[in-house]
Amino acid sequence: MPLTVGTAGHIDHGKTWLVRALTGKDTDRLPEEKARGISIDLGYAPLDLRDGRRLSLIDVPGHERFVRNMVAGASGIGVFLLVVDAGEGARSQTHEHLAIIRLLGIEHGVVAITKADAVDPELVELVTEEARELVPGAAVIATSAKSGRGLDELRLALAEAADRVEEERADGPARLFVDRAFTLHGIGTVVTGTLWSGSVGEGDALRAEPAGLDVRVRSVQVHDRPVERAEAGQRVAVALPGVERRVVRRGDVLVAPGAYLTSYRLDVALDELEPIADRQRLHVHHGTAEHYARVVRVGERWAQLRLPSPVVAARGDRVVLRDRTTVGGGLVLDPAPPRHASEERFELLERGDLAALVHAPVRAETLSHLGGGSSGLEQAGDWIFSRAWLEGLRADLRARIEAADPLDPGIPTPPDPWAKDVLPLAGVERRGARLYLPGAVASLGDRGPAAEKFESELASAGFTPVAIDDRELASFLEREGRLVRVGDGLALGAEPYEDAKRLMVEECETAGSITLSRFRDLLGTGRKPAQLLLERFDADGLTRRVGDERVLRRRAGTA
Ligand SMILES: Nc1nc2c(ncn2[C@@H]2O[C@H](COP(=O)(O)OP(=O)(O)OP(=O)(O)O)[C@@H](O)[C@H]2O)c(=O)[nH]1
Ligand SMILES: [Mg+2]
Numbered sequence: 001m002p003l004t005v006g007t008a009g010h011i012d013h014g015k016t017w018l019v020r021a022l023t024g025k026d027t028d029r030l031p032e033e034k035a036r037g038i039s040i041d042l043g044y045a046p047l048d049l050r051d052g053r054r055l056s057l058i059d060v061p062g063h064e065r066f067v068r069n070m071v072a073g074a075s076g077i078g079v080f081l082l083v084v085d086a087g088e089g090a091r092s093q094t095h096e097h098l099a100i101i102r103l104l105g106i107e108h109g110v111v112a113i114t115k116a117d118a119v120d121p122e123l124v125e126l127v128t129e130e131a132r133e134l135v136p137g138a139a140v141i142a143t144s145a146k147s148g149r150g151l152d153e154l155r156l157a158l159a160e161a162a163d164r165v166e167e168e169r170a171d172g173p174a175r176l177f178v179d180r181a182f183t184l185h186g187i188g189t190v191v192t193g194t195l196w197s198g199s200v201g202e203g204d205a206l207r208a209e210p211a212g213l214d215v216r217v218r219s220v221q222v223h224d225r226p227v228e229r230a231e232a233g234q235r236v237a238v239a240l241p242g243v244e245r246r247v248v249r250r251g252d253v254l255v256a257p258g259a260y261l262t263s264y265r266l267d268v269a270l271d272e273l274e275p276i277a278d279r280q281r282l283h284v285h286h287g288t289a290e291h292y293a294r295v296v297r298v299g300e301r302w303a304q305l306r307l308p309s310p311v312v313a314a315r316g317d318r319v320v321l322r323d324r325t326t327v328g329g330g331l332v333l334d335p336a337p338p339r340h341a342s343e344e345r346f347e348l349l350e351r352g353d354l355a356a357l358v359h360a361p362v363r364a365e366t367l368s369h370l371g372g373g374s375s376g377l378e379q380a381g382d383w384i385f386s387r388a389w390l391e392g393l394r395a396d397l398r399a400r401i402e403a404a405d406p407l408d409p410g411i412p413t414p415p416d417p418w419a420k421d422v423l424p425l426a427g428v429e430r431r432g433a434r435l436y437l438p439g440a441v442a443s444l445g446d447r448g449p450a451a452e453k454f455e456s457e458l459a460s461a462g463f464t465p466v467a468i469d470d471r472e473l474a475s476f477l478e479r480e481g482r483l484v485r486v487g488d489g490l491a492l493g494a495e496p497y498e499d500a501k502r503l504m505v506e507e508c509e510t511a512g513s514i515t516l517s518r519f520r521d522l523l524g525t526g527r528k529p530a531q532l533l534l535e536r537f538d539a540d541g542l543t544r545r546v547g548d549e550r551v552l553r554r555r556a557g558t559a
């Protein structure tokens with residue numbers, strides 16, 4: 001697996017010289033770095049091992065003012081190379097860099113005692129002992145960039161440390177944290193960074209976050225050599241034609257589109273080096289980005305980090321928290337949590353009981369960021385929800401339907417976006433915009449006598465419309481074909497309506513058309529009932545108005 005090795009250590013302790021001795025490349029390239037003899041920004045060089053493997057080396061600055069750059073450089077590495085000056089021993093940034101490495105969860109690495117040529121062997125031995133205590137489990141090797149002492153041994157030790165790094169981040173969608181962006185003549189914008197996961201190749205569509213910009217990869221290089229695809233763990237340069245350089249900067253991230261969520265909040269398990277107060281503002285370093293965030297503590301060990309700018313994080317990511325110095329770190333439990341954090345939720349998150357976090361339907365994609373899959377959960381279309389929630393929904397719908405008027409024993413379909421996908425699982429039947437129990441039919445229930453009374457009123461009124469008092473009852477009778485609505489809130493019995501219709505059709509068929517006064521005469525009623533009926537025939541598409549008369553539409557017949 002390709003790997004990136006990152007240096008660490010106090011200012012002037014010989015990191016850059018050691019990198020040059022190992023790789024032949026001077027990573028102090030800025031004029032200011034040359035002039036001051038210190039590193040300021042990150043440096044990059046390929047490191048060839050004896051077994052033919054090529055690792056990437058990131059050289060970081062030791063100056064206390066540039067620790068933020070060190071964190072940016074260290075955030076993508078798999079193996080550390082801690083450097084301790086044989087003449088000075090461990091100093092403040094030796095300790096701080098080591099703390100950062102631990103907070104980032106980087107377990108494997110090597111300690112190089114540098115400038116061994118410049119001091120007595122006894123002192124080298126003393127500092128070596130000190131380093132062994134400081135970094136138990138790591139090989140400690142005395143070296144000299146000047147004389148070349150210990151360099152082969154160091155390469156070997158780095159190879160062994162690299163072997164111990166597990167291939168954990170290799171799979172998963174592409175995510176690359178940008179550490180540099182520059183313009184190359186004839187190529188356009190090039191961004192570099194360590195590929196945290198996935199792979200990136202020519203022609204890939206990626207998204208630059210937080211800009212939310214869709215980009216296409218024209219070409220990919222690893223250590224100045226073109227490659228078809230770069231793999232997780234490698235340092236990568238990606239050419240992005242058509243993208244303005246200012247749009248993508250250190251701290252931004254290139255991701256497989258749709259694979260990660262952006263969020264202004266991170267739920268983390270805290271690792272405190274110094275007490276962190278609730279509501280304290282701290283610098284949160286994540287990837288190559290830095291955010292000035294508020295820490296909202298939850299319980300003893302957890303916190304929600306509220307950020308002023310969006311992050312693209314994943315469960316298991318590490319963050320480093322700094323004030324003037326490094327005060328702690330965090331392990332990301334939920335990279336896109338809801339705003340209100342409860343201890344109970346953190347407990348579930350930490351246990352990995354992701355199913356327990358889901359109740360009402362959430363889109364599947366909002367869960368994938370937690371990496372927990374959806375076992376123990378129900379799925380319908382894009383929606384994931386708990387079985388208990390579905391049972392609750394089923395019971396609730398059933399109760400509401402049972403309480404509905406037997407004349408129309410249904411309820412309106414819930415307006416929720418999941419309704420279309422989820423309702424079929426809830427044991428209800430959708431008819432138009434309403435829900436019914438499967439096979440449910442309308443019935444009069446205890447309204448039988450009322451129906452009888454209304455229908456006899458309609459029968460004796462004949463062609464004269466009767467006002468509707470009970471809308472539900474009227475709707476029921478209408479659906480049953482026992483009455484016909486006319487005008488606004490009026491009804492006719494089904495039989496009188498059919499009689500009126502037959503009179504109208506016969507007249508049209510013999511005379512070719514019908515007028516209002518003729519129809520009124522045929523019905524033997526006043527003008528108003530005749531008018532309402534003709535309007536109803538028009539509305540039903542039986543007739544069409546031509547001037548003062550009505551003619552049959554072609555479809556209508558005496559059927
Ligand atoms: N004698 C001796 N001196 C060395 C050796 N390596 C580095 N030095 C001296 O130490 C100075 C600092 O070395 P760098 O490699 O620039 O130190 P650094 O750790 O990269 O410093 P920062 O990047 O600023 O933190 C050099 O200018 C040399 O004078 C060595 O192997 N032997
Ligand atoms: Mg340096």
